[in-house]
Amino acid sequence: MTTIDRTARERVERASRPGRRRHPARPAWDEEPSVAGKTAKAVTLVVICLAVVLPLYTILLTSLSTQAAITRAGGLVLVPGELTLDAYRQVLAGGIVTRAVLVSVGITTVGTALSMVVSVLGAYGLSRSGSLGHRAILFTVLITMFFGAGIIPTYLLVSSLNLINSYWSLILPTAVSAFNVLLLRSAFMNLDQQILDSARIDGAGDWRILTRIVLPMTKAVTSVIALFYAVGYWNAFFQATLYINDSDKQPLQVVLRAMVLQGQTVPGQVEVGAGQVSSLAIQMAVVVIAIVPVLLVYPWVQKHFTSGVLIGAVKG
Amino acid sequence: MAVSTRPPSSSATPVPPRRERRRGHANEVKLPLRARLRRDKGVLVMCVPMLLLLGIFAYVPMLGNVVAFQDYSPFVGIRNSPFVGLANFERVFADPGFWNALANTLAITGFQIVFYFPVPIVLALLLNSVLSARVRVVVQSVVYLPHFFSWVLVVSVFQQLLGGAGLLNQALRAAGHQGVSIVTDPDVFLFLVTSQTVWKDAGWGIIVFLAALAAVDPALYEAAAMDGADRWRRLWHITLPALKSVIILLLILRLGDALTVGFEQLILQRDAVGADVAEVLDTFVYYRGVRDGNWSYAAAAGLVKGVVSLLLVLGANKVAHLFGEAGVYSRR
Structure with missing residues (x-):
């Protein structure tokens, strides 16, 4: 507030009623909104946040509630009652959900690693606009964004490669996303080329430049792209229903669908816990397990969203 | 295509004239092919894994669309299946199921343009008017989150809240009312699908507009x-013109994508609501092909969708250029 001159300060004092403090970030020329306006804005923002948080809260709470608490609530629990970890103990004690979690973790890890290696290499390979074949390769990548081959030919290909019921069917067809490659490429091209040129003059090869200079300088974008890929693998559901018939190999999203949306019970589990653990608590525990990995990674990457996506804005 | 995460070029920082700086010698004298090959060997090798994967899993299936012109049978394979010309396409165009799927697809697209499209804009304006940086960060973190949930999860959440045994009906029954079944009622399906899309993606959608506003x-x-314009006039004469180019671009892109609506979202709910309202082009292809085994027939329907989509995207891009926008791609 030190920069406000006298006239501006008078404006401020005239504009605001006595006793009300102006927000320090509000510019001097901006008139103070009415109390009703401010309240309406605050209420709207709180309602929007609750619309996201409240469903997650009640699902988490239900997964932690005892059979008695759920029966008393008549379904999802909003007010905490007696809490228990039984649902998680039962779901994670081995059996279909445990196996599905392992499958999903494996596919996400291997898939993300493969996608990132291939995409980073490809994006770097495309980042020098004068290089040999540059336009042709770029065009090859771009076309895949505008024309998808379709479900049927892709399915026929995967089955003719004998990938049905193989985990690779959940990784290879979606391993390269042209959109992500182009985002990475824009980020690489936006680096100060003089640094790269001087490294080149000092005798650094492409591999060295990529690993020692380009990647450390584009951590924000690469971490956002890695999150995009990881979330894609973790959330993939349709691919698994297409390519995986073997019930032992189903990833978590398919099991989640079977249990929560189609109401199937987990064989061999309900009998064990019958009478103690509510089936609703078990269902909600699976939902929570499907969310938790996203929630674990999200805060670390979230701060890069704007910078990561914005760098991609400058098309090259 | 995750086009919605792409802010417009107008909001971006000016591009430095890097083309002149980068490898300037290449522009002055055209090097012989062998010298260029030696110089670019490293980057060319780096492209190989990407080109291999795209070649196998994007380009081979494009060629595989040839089954749309065959009477394909998995037992004899593509090579030995007889060609039937355009017979599959004739059957597709004579099939009321196809037209029903097309109508549903367009209905969902139209509904979402009216009821989903403006939500991120309004949300971004609202958030932009918040002065406290801490509040802005918290709200952004919360509303971006559902974008990263799977469709299975989003549909599950909605079922738990609005379904027959869900939270809404719990409250209604506790208050002595009859229950409502929102998730299985074909009449409100458009609202259901759109509200799911709003819950999942409207928050993420504001990122583009916030960037333009910044x-x-x-x-x-x-x-x-200073000239006496109040906040509404400033919104109308400064803020909205600043957003205009992004809004036009995203709207055109959405129109270009008109035949694509959330595939996983719909396939998860098709059985609960019924094919009359929930069958879209993608689910139509899936059920006719993978479920019923009418491979050639489904491939023909899928090819129609792919080609029309391509034309729509190219047309939309053309329109974007006419409006003076950068479009999805630019010749560079």
Whole structure:
């Protein structure tokens, strides 16, 4: 507030009623909104946040509630009652959900690693606009964004490669996303080329430049792209229903669908816990397990969203 | 295509004239092929894994669309299946199921343009008017989150809240009312699908608009305020013109994508609501092909969708250029 001159300060004092403090970030020329306006804005923002948080809260709470608490609530629990970890103990004690979690973790890890290696290499390979074949390769990548081959030919290909019921069917067809490659490429091209040129003059090869200079300088974008890929693998559901018939190999999203949306019970589990653990608590525990990995990674990457996506804005 | 995460070029920082700086010698003298090959060997090798994967899993299936012109049978394979010309396409165009799927697809697209498209804009304006940086960060973190949930999860959440045994019906029954079944009622399906899309993606959608808003010169607001423009006039004459190019671009892109609506979202709910309202082009292809085994027939329907989509995207891009926007791609 030190920069406000006298006239501006008078404006401020005239504009605001006595006793009300102006927000320090509000510019001097901006008139103070009415109390009703401010309240309406605050209420709207709180309602929007609750619309996201409240469903997650009640699902988490239900997964932690005892059979008695759920029966008393008549379904999802909003007010905490007696809490228990039984649902998680039962779901994670081995059996279909445990196996599905392992499958999903494996596919996400291997898939993300493969996608990132291939995409980073490809994006770097495309980042020098004068290089040999540059336009042709770029065009090859771009076309895949505008024309998808379709479900049927892709399915026929995967089955003719004998990938049905193989985990690779959940990784290879979606391993390269042209959109992500182009985002990475824009980020690489936006680096100060003089640094790269001087490294080149000092005798650094492409591999060295990529690993020692380009990647450390584009951590924000690469971490956002890695999150995009990881979330894609973790959330993939349709691919698994297409390519995986073997019930032992189903990833978590398919099991989640079977249990929560189609109401199937987990064989061999309900009998064990019958009478103690509510089936609703078990269902909600699976939902929570499907969310938790996203929630674990999200805060670390979230701060890069704007910078990561914005760098991609400058098309090259 | 995750086009919605792409902010417009107008809001971005000016591009430095890097083309002149980068490898300037290449522009001056055209090197012989062998010298260029030696120079670019490294980057060419780096492209190989990407090109291999795209070649196998994007380009081979494009060629595989040839089954749309065959009477394909998995037992004899593509090579030995007889060609039937355009017979599959004739059957597709004579099939009321196809037209029903097309109508449903367009209905969902139209509904979402009216009821989903403006939500991120309004949300971004609201958030942009919040002065406290901490509040802005918290709200952004919360509303971006559902974008990263799977469709299985989103549909599950909605079922738990609005379904027959869900939270809403719990409350209604506790208050002595009859229950409602929103998730299985075909009449409100468009609303259900759109509200799911809003819950999942409207928050993430504001990122583009926030970026455009951050690029507005604050001096414009100050000058307007000094000239006596109140906040609504400033919104109308400064903020909205600043967003205009992004809005037009995203709208055109959405129209270009008109035949694509959330595939996983719909396939998860098709059985609960019924094919009359929930069958879209993608689910139509899946059920006719993979479920019923009418491979050639489904491939023909899928090819129609792919080609029309391609034409729509190219047309949309053309329109974007006419409006003076950068479009999805630019010749560079």
